[in-house]
Amino acid sequence: MGHISLNQVTKSFGDVNVIPPLDLEINDGEFVVFVGPSGCGKSTLLRLIAGLEDVTSGHIEIDGKDATEVPPAKRGLAMVFQSYALYPHMSVRKNIAFPLRMAKVDQAEQDRKIEAAAKALNLTDYLDRRPGQLSGGQRQRVAIGRAIVREPAAFLFDEPLSNLDAALRVNMRLEISELHQTLDTTMIYVTHDQVEAMTMADKIVVLRAGNIEQVGSPLELYRAPRNKFVAGFIGSPKMNFLTGATAAAHGAHTIGIRPEHIEISREAGAWKGKVGVSEHLGSDTFFHIPVADAEDTLTVRASGELGLERGEEVFLSPIMEHLHMFDAQGLAVR
């Protein structure tokens, strides 16, 4: 079980309205990612669901029951904090046992659950260490272990990977995805990193200033962003935007085209520009090319090496079926 629904939820800190009225359905077993720029209210929203903050108005339902006034411990949700929030004076075993101890689970049952969690998370050899003696990735796993043993209705993660180095982050991303496959429990995951969102989510919730900009599967958001903000936020490198006469030629205020949807040619094409900086990744090359009417320099992806020199004049053509059009308000038009 783990169906969560938010109904007209708002949150203000004093006069500052952080979450305007917001509706959201999170289905049982779903991996939902809240993504958005820093300070947009992702953590606040997660903490509202956890019960660590009181809603200013609106209702939160968990598994069909109104949980708005229910204290955090009684909501059956487990949270993994960005700082891990491990108890520094307790061994790994005691950390993981803490929620069980608070729930007065008997000792044999506790041991069984701890062993199982430690085995699943590769922590068996570290059970008697203190958190201070562990690496970042291990601490992260202890925090997850502490959440798992409670067998919660849903897991809440607040930017759990942001303190890890890049290589470890890729690993942990996979581990958390695998965990979701095995446990089949609802997970709500907060991040500002759209790559994490794209790779892990069943459903992405894009937030801006507390507002939900769009909800959908990663590919839905990639293929059909509802507005310019989502279009620019999802996808890497980000989508190119062009305005002015170039956009007007397509009957739009702004047009958007992803770097991977532009064809590059030495002979002929829709737009003309001189090659600026090139980034060679081996498999791909990214060219940055200033073009008339572009909001920024145009980023173009090419497979492999093209042998283009800096300053060389090239022609660019968008693949028409992947062209996104936006009106003056930034809303997508089809």
Added chain:
Amino acid sequence: MATQHSRAAARIMMAPAVFLLLVWMLVPLTMTLYFSFKKYLPLRGGDLGWTGFDNYVRFVTSSSFWPSVQTTLVIVGGVLFITVILGIMLAVLLNQPMWGQGIVRILVIAPFFVMPTVSALVWKNMFMDPVNGLFAHLWKFFGAEPVQWLSQASLQSIVMIVSWQWLPFATLILLTAIQSLDREQLEAAEMDGAQPVQRFAFITLPHLGRAITIVILIQTIFLLAIFAEIFVTTGGAFGTRTLTYLIFQRVLESQNVGLGSAGGVYAIILANIVAIFLMRIVGKNLDA
């Protein structure tokens, strides 16, 4: 401070300070040791030559010695107990967001700025005086017989006065420690189902371990030597004669410098015993 050169420079720079500290410590210590082996009565013949361990034997065999050690330990223990317990409670309280927090914090720290002599006199004359004291009025208001604080409950009174003085110190150290507690830890515990009392016992208190250790160690050093509070209140009467006070009486009232010095050496030994004892119990908290 890694290279040979910078280490040498550092040593030269520190030398004056180290030298000064050594002189500060060693001169009185050596003089105490020197006098403790002498029969030295300033008003009755002055330096009367070496006496070996005579002073040491006389000091311990005097009927006042063991009671004074006991009094010292009772005062130190009592004050530590009260200041640590109340200090933790006050720190927790002051850490709550509330109206007028700044003012309240300053008020709580204020007693620490009052000189021991002054605060002891204020307590003696304004609170504990059996006729005009505030407590006497309070007792009378409820129809009770006023307590003669400094004679009937002398030791408790001293403990109370000294605790009042040292409570701000304990509170301040513990408050800063509490403020450094990661809020997410408390929230994690809350989500794990810990009630407020359990959160305090399992998260806050262990976090305060090191600060409590520091409070205990520092206060012990100062409390072993309290003097002014006793001098201006009971003058060492009614069972409030600490080891420090006994030494004072031997040197100044009996004008026996040799005997007092031997007492001083005993005081050093006592302080070290207490220190070792405390380090055994709480010292492990200081390891990171």
